[in-house]
Amino acid sequence: MDGMFDVGHKQGTYRIAKAQAILQVKPETITLIKEGKTPKGDVFEAAKVAGTLAVKKTPDLLPYCHPLPIDNVTIHVSLNHDSLEITAETETVWKTGIEMESLTAVSIAALSIYDMLKPVDDSLVIESVKLLNKKGGKSDFKQEFDKKLQAAILITSDSISSGEKSDQSGKIIVQRLEKLEIDVVESKIIPDDVNQIESLLKQFCDEQKIDLVLTCGGTGVGPRDMTPEATIKVLEKQVTGVAEMLRNYGQQRVPFSMLSRGLTGIRGNSLIVNLPGSTNAVNDAMDSLFPGILHIFKMMENEKH
Structure with a gap:
């Protein structure tokens, strides 16, 4: 079985990627979040911490991902009528893309919120995890x-x-x-x-x-x-x-x-x-x-x- 792709011949370029996860919840759960009454604390801060940590741990979780320097991570959680939207935008100047770091960030952030809300909501569903956009690398030039x-x-x-x-x-x-x-x-x-x-x-x-x-x-x-x-x-x-x-x-x-x-x-x-x-x-x-x-x-x- 082949291992990691060889990126030794590549030059570092500025790269950015944005990913999104959607977590379906009950409307009353949204009310609890707004009122700050969720049993395990602030889901917004927990998601940001969990997502940021996930970015740094991506090569430990995904065996074919290269360790790369992380220049910036932005995690955002927004509330809808019956769902939470989590986005993660990551940046680096390196030889390979950073989309897997963004996808891992929203996945772990969504799981963290799932864990925090499961005592009050038995309908939780992580509906989607997807890459919204990415830039960088030779293909852009x-x-x-x-x-x-x-x-x-x-x-x-x-x-x-x-x-x-x-x-x-x-x-x-x-x-x-x-x-x-x-x-x-x-x-x-x-x-x-x-x-x-x-x-x-x-x-x-x-x-x-x-x-x-x-x-x-x-x-x-x-x-x-x-x-x-x-x-x-x-x-x-x-x-x-x-x-x-x-x-x-x-x-x-x-x-x-x-x-x-x-x-x-x-x-x-x-x-x-x-x-x-x-x-x-x-x-x-x-x-x-x-x-x-x-x-x-x-x-x-x-x-x-």
Whole structure:
């Protein structure tokens, strides 16, 4: 049997979820609650405490839920003619959703009220428990385009271009882009040569008008690592935040990521991103870049954030 989903490759994003439970009671029970005459005390405060505790205990109760930081919990109980409505809204900045915490909160809050009211009401029914809404995660940041984006991949490596090694990182990039429905229209392998890299970058951007150009390799500090030197010559605007994010994301996984000198920037209407050469680093980079980076094409079209 499989265990928890692996979320190690994900980035933390702001997430919020709201759930609801309905507890059916007798109308006279509502009167007792309003008059403060229920035998076990204040059901409103008990529900808030029980629901808040339930949020914190969710991974202890549900074996496939990840422990996650809880930034805020709001429990609300309202009275109707013959029912109580309990809502819970929870917030976090984390790698996975928080809807189960909200659902657990209203479930335990409803059970707590049930326990408090059962001495005076034998008709109690927890009628429903449901998720009202949730936000957060990569799905909220997907971009829609009138036509498919086009991409070019440029592998810079003396050993791969000479046939000494096979290209694995390029294949990973192609597979990942295809899943994102981005068309790979060019894929080239060249030596670590500044002039060749510069020439091809200009060709991809100026002549072929390719939207996304991903270079792979040559970002380290070795004597033949020259991709950033070639890239800086063709960039019109640097997008430093992307390069910083790539290094930060990688550094959380491998202590050598800080040694990458990769750049990101714009030439014309093309985005150029320098990726490291190793397969693990490429996988990490693709995880961290998408879908957020695609918003840059909306920005270049002068659309609002």
